[in-house]
Amino acid sequence: MSTSLILLIILIVGLAAYFAGRARAMASSKGKLSVLHSLPGYHGVYVAIWAVLPAAFVLAIWLLASPFFVENSVRSALPESVHSQGSATTELMLGQVMQVANGLKLLNTEELAAVTSGSSNLRDALAAKGVPMANAGETYMVEAAQKYNSLKDGSRWVMSAVVLIIAIAGAVFAIRGISAPFRARNRVERVMLGALLLASSIAILTTVGIVGSMLSEAIRFFQSVSPSAFFFGTVWDPRFSAAGSGGTEGQFGLLPLLAGTLYIAFVAMLFAVPVGLFAAIYMAEYARPVVRGIAKPLLEILAGIPTIVYGFFALVTVGPFLRDISAQLNGLVTGNYVNFIQAQSVLTAGLVMGIMLIPFVSSLSDDIITQVPRSLRDGSLGLGATRSETIKRVILPAALPGIVGALLLTASRAVGETMIVVLAAGVAARMQLNPFEAMTTVTVKIVNQLTGDLEFNSPQTLVAFALGITLFAITLCLNIYALYIVRKYREQYE
Amino acid sequence: MTDMTSSVQSTFVRPAQARRDIGIKKRYAAERRFKAYGLAAILIGLFFLFVLLWTVVSKGYTAFQQTAITLPIEFSEQIIDPKNERGANPAKLMTANYPFLVRDALIKALGIDPANKPLVKQATDMVSASARTQLRDLVVANPAIIGTTANVSLLAEGNIDSANKGQIDLTVAEASRKVKDQQLEWMKKLTETGAMAKQFNTGLFTYGASSRPEAAGIGVAALGSLYMMLIVLVLALPIGVAASIYLEEFAPKNRLTDLIEVNINNLAAVPSIVYGLLGLSIFINFAGMPRSAALVGGLVLTLMTLPTIIIATRAALKAVPPSIRSAALGLGASKMQTIFHHVLPLAMPGVLTGTIIGLAHALGETAPLLLIGMVAFVVDYPGSPMDPSTALPVQIYMWANEAERAFVERTSGAIMILLIFLVVMNLGAILLRRRFERRW
Numbered sequence: 037m038s039t040s041l042i043l044l045i046i047l048i049v050g051l052a053a054y055f056a057g058r059a060r061a062m063a064s065s066k067g068k069l070s071v072l073h074s075l076p077g078y079h080g081v082y083v084a085i086w087a088v089l090p091a092a093f094v095l096a097i098w099l100l101a102s103p104f105f106v107e108n109s110v111r112s113a114l115p116e117s118v119h120s121q122g123s124a125t126t127e128l129m130l131g132q133v134m135q136v137a138n139g140l141k142l143l144n145t146e147e148l149a150a151v152t153s154g155s156s157n158l159r160d161a162l163a164a165k166g167v168p169m170a171n172a173g174e175t176y177m178v179e180a181a182q183k184y185n186s187l188k189d190g191s192r193w194v195m196s197a198v199v200l201i202i203a204i205a206g207a208v209f210a211i212r213g214i215s216a217p218f219r220a221r222n223r224v225e226r227v228m229l230g231a232l233l234l235a236s237s238i239a240i241l242t243t244v245g246i247v248g249s250m251l252s253e254a255i256r257f258f259q260s261v262s263p264s265a266f267f268f269g270t271v272w273d274p275r276f277s278a279a280g281s282g283g284t285e286g287q288f289g290l291l292p293l294l295a296g297t298l299y300i301a302f303v304a305m306l307f308a309v310p311v312g313l314f315a316a317i318y319m320a321e322y323a324r325p326v327v328r329g330i331a332k333p334l335l336e337i338l339a340g341i342p343t344i345v346y347g348f349f350a351l352v353t354v355g356p357f358l359r360d361i362s363a364q365l366n367g368l369v370t371g372n373y374v375n376f377i378q379a380q381s382v383l384t385a386g387l388v389m390g391i392m393l394i395p396f397v398s399s400l401s402d403d404i405i406t407q408v409p410r411s412l413r414d415g416s417l418g419l420g421a422t423r424s425e426t427i428k429r430v431i432l433p434a435a436l437p438g439i440v441g442a443l444l445l446t447a448s449r450a451v452g453e454t455m456i457v458v459l460a461a462g463v464a465a466r467m468q469l470n471p472f473e474a475m476t477t478v479t480v481k482i483v484n485q486l487t488g489d490l491e492f493n494s495p496q497t498l499v500a501f502a503l504g505i506t507l508f509a510i511t512l513c514l515n516i517y518a519l520y521i522v523r524k525y526r527e528q529y530e
Numbered sequence: 531m532t533d534m535t536s537s538v539q540s541t542f543v544r545p546a547q548a549r550r551d552i553g554i555k556k557r558y559a560a561e562r563r564f565k566a567y568g569l570a571a572i573l574i575g576l577f578f579l580f581v582l583l584w585t586v587v588s589k590g591y592t593a594f595q596q597t598a599i600t601l602p603i604e605f606s607e608q609i610i611d612p613k614n615e616r617g618a619n620p621a622k623l624m625t626a627n628y629p630f631l632v633r634d635a636l637i638k639a640l641g642i643d644p645a646n647k648p649l650v651k652q653a654t655d656m657v658s659a660s661a662r663t664q665l666r667d668l669v670v671a672n673p674a675i676i677g678t679t680a681n682v683s684l685l686a687e688g689n690i691d692s693a694n695k696g697q698i699d700l701t702v703a704e705a706s707r708k709v710k711d712q713q714l715e716w717m718k719k720l721t722e723t724g725a726m727a728k729q730f731n732t733g734l735f736t737y738g739a740s741s742r743p744e745a746a747g748i749g750v751a752a753l754g755s756l757y758m759m760l761i762v763l764v765l766a767l768p769i770g771v772a773a774s775i776y777l778e779e780f781a782p783k784n785r786l787t788d789l790i791e792v793n794i795n796n797l798a799a800v801p802s803i804v805y806g807l808l809g810l811s812i813f814i815n816f817a818g819m820p821r822s823a824a825l826v827g828g829l830v831l832t833l834m835t836l837p838t839i840i841i842a843t844r845a846a847l848k849a850v851p852p853s854i855r856s857a858a859l860g861l862g863a864s865k866m867q868t869i870f871h872h873v874l875p876l877a878m879p880g881v882l883t884g885t886i887i888g889l890a891h892a893l894g895e896t897a898p899l900l901l902i903g904m905v906a907f908v909v910d911y912p913g914s915p916m917d918p919s920t921a922l923p924v925q926i927y928m929w930a931n932e933a934e935r936a937f938v939e940r941t942s943g944a945i946m947i948l949l950i951f952l953v954v955m956n957l958g959a960i961l962l963r964r965r966f967e968r969r970w
Contacts, residue, residue: 232772232773235769235770239773239793240790243793313571314568315572315575319572331576335576335579340952341949342894342895342948344894344923345894345948346582347930348942424561424563424564452801452804454801454897482803483901486900511800512800
């Protein structure tokens, strides 16, 4: 029986249990529903929970655990000649046995008999069914594969039976407990509360998963490359090593990538902060409601556009435009029409990322500026200050902590941004200060190292996780500090 | 009396030079400048929005048209099945030499000397190589067509299509141009006879990945995106709502719930690419799920969308006034009943708005999908979420890396479709909020 069929059967049992429980509760009320402690529906749900939950739990455990048992018993059944060659060979042979086992299922009885007796070649017989094999295969493999198949099938049948029995037993047990004074609602609600708690723990689990998975892969990376060479290395040259060329380990220096990341984020902030901040001030302090009602959603459209679209915009419009205009400028000044801005450059990526960040800066700062109490504003205006003086000398200083928090959140977004820099920043990892040249970022290299064919154990791919955890650490610090500031600021004026 | 009034007046009217210079003019000028900066900032933002949209639309609207060449194709038995084997072996029809049919039809339509090989090559280059599969499918579906002549509308090759739309600079020397003068002449001729015409590009919506721009479409990628959105909706909405109910209504105020709170706010700001790394390491490496599958993409996007939904749901729950809760509790409802029968239904518009916005965000997300192998060349529609598939924004990314002019047009066209989806979703969220939101 397939797993989904078992699940379906469990659910059907659960549905039946619901109605049975409800009917039983109705019957025990003897026509007077008010004698029941809980509504009949709760009794039904209570029985259904008893039918479904334990059975589903056992099913999950069995599905997780049974492969280990089956593999272990097959492994121990492999002949001594295999075991004597070390664990790596054993695992390889085990893999082949499973391959054979899958293939054997496709053979009919005659072919199977021929293969088992050794009269026909195993490899040819399987190849005819579209199952390729690395080597000719030996007779013990057929035996082991048959054992594997029978164990697997047996485990499946036992599992189906056990799960079904548990489901029915649970339902029967719960039904027997139903009576008029039985507090079914309280039990059901306790299970519901458990489910709610489980759902909210997913947030924690996600963080644990992020940190745990990246840390474990990064540690595997640091086993082949020393942490100091990674964190303080100034050369990025991972060199996907060609087979057999010894000594081409590659260099994994983080600094050029970090420099590019921070430089591009800095250019983006340089553009986005003044524009976003002034836009926020205008909308919060000057704009008439009609203007605000139109301009604010329009600006927020910028925040809803996917970053891949910005990347495309940088690639086909902004990059070529900057390149051409720099060539024209150069030509006007020196007479030599050569562009000094590359199409893929820090400036291109920074500018386009800046456009993307404008709505973040403006809407976050807008919220914060409007939170500054009316009385501060009125006091300053009443003393004869102009509006701009009020803004510069009273409102901005009062809102400063909040605005700094908002800017840090924006900076964290700039550091973690991927698609724009993948398309607009280039892939050359170098440390330099010219904003017109291409530089690359941490995120670009994560994408570069992990797209394409992967060989998962090489430092070339594992480095992506070391980069990832670095990125995560940077953004985590920025976020937590920013959230702390914003929270503290909010409390101040609430 | 007159003396007195004049003396009072003289104290009021100071001579100009005695007046304190408080720089009112300068201050007003500064005020005007400051206001102008603000206005300029907004205009800069709107300007870039306009340029962005204009770039996409002006480059992309032509993608919705495709040049087709309608030719009378003679399904000659001599070419398709010269030895008359199709009765015994229908597979022969799959491998027949269909491009010859196109070649012969072109030779006839354009009046070329069949012996002039270079000229014939130039002519056949005008028709997309996808004509082979198109004719094959026609013949396999209806073998009776062999021996007859039928008008078939074939896709023009990508460069010819671009030239027909006037996107190729004809002032460039012929040698460094993809479309030759002879081909241009033929195009003129075909257009005059009505054989070559622009049609609405249905292929853009139905085809899958292809290295030939004229046969590339977003259909397959859109189906992959649809699978992922369904997974996100099915998983993220219930889990997000359950988590918010617990945190907002049940959780005691202690260290742990504080930690969860900070955690969720932080997760909402974690770079999306980190979720891709998580998916690669947990779902693919550890749990052994298939690469490039919509299922893994959906799970990754679910984790990414959860914080958004939780934050929106908590805000919506918070907005329901305590009086509703007190009334329900006072009438004897349990806490669970109060929440599920009264508070949650009232908060539902806010929850759905947050969910739609989260979904829209997930639909446009590209970076995490790159890492879990969805940068795949997928030609066929994925039958289930376990099959290799790709997503709409990833398809855009892959097209954006192609150099051909026709791909730039298609990239913009695909972006337009993506943006239309997003606009529809966001408008839906706004309408939902307008229609159902209550002010307490």
